[in-house]
Amino acid sequence: MKIINLKNNMVYLKDYIYLRNTYSDCLLTKKVTKNKTKQWLKTHQVDIFIAILKEEVVGAIIIYYEKNNEITIFTKYKNKGIGSKLLFYILNKAKFNKYDLWAWIEQNNVLSYKLFKKFGFIKIKDFEKEFKGMNFNGYILKKFFKSD
Ligand SMILES: CC(C)(COP(=O)(O)OP(=O)(O)OC[C@H]1O[C@@H](n2cnc3c(N)ncnc32)[C@H](O)[C@@H]1OP(=O)(O)O)[C@@H](O)C(=O)NCCC(=O)NCCS
DSSP states (O other), X not given: OEEEEGGGOXXXXXXXXXXXXXXXXXXXXXOOOHHHHHHHHXXXXXXXXXXXXXXXXXXXXXXXXXXXXXXXXXXXXXXXXXXXXXXXXXXXXXXXXXXXXXXXXETTOHHHHHHHHHTTOEEEEEEEEEETTEEEXXXXXXXXXXXX
């Protein structure tokens, strides 16, 4: 499995969008299109790293530099180590460049919580999000590198 930056490998854009949109509700985001995403990548301080296995997009991690390095992660298959590989990849970057990372996780998202805890993220606070008129309880998890 390889991890690459979508910005430099736009041939995978369509497959990435398909995967991302299957999780739009779970990630509390609206569905996106190819053109919107292209534009968004140009105008925002973000990176999307995708995991490729046999030419298939099997996962992605988004880092929002403009939101103090928030990350979002999702995978096509569960419990095959894809999430771990993506998170490890971004953690190494953060460690090298000395910036902190954080993520919001819905309180019932046990798999995600386990994944982040495994890599040393700690729960900072409870945080409620609103989406489509509904409230979702969750946590902010953070991994510190600045002061290490
Ligand atoms: C959360 C998510 C990214 C995890 O990715 P993944 O590829 O399944 O994770 P991994 O296979 O690397 O597993 C990581 C850890 O999760 C836990 N885990 C995964 N599957 C599990 C299962 N079936 N039962 C118990 N624990 C499990 C384990 O702690 C595992 O580490 P270990 O195998 O070393 O013990 C993935 O399930 C996903 O896309 N979920 C939907 C989107 C989402 O909720 N994203 C989070 C918002 S930020």
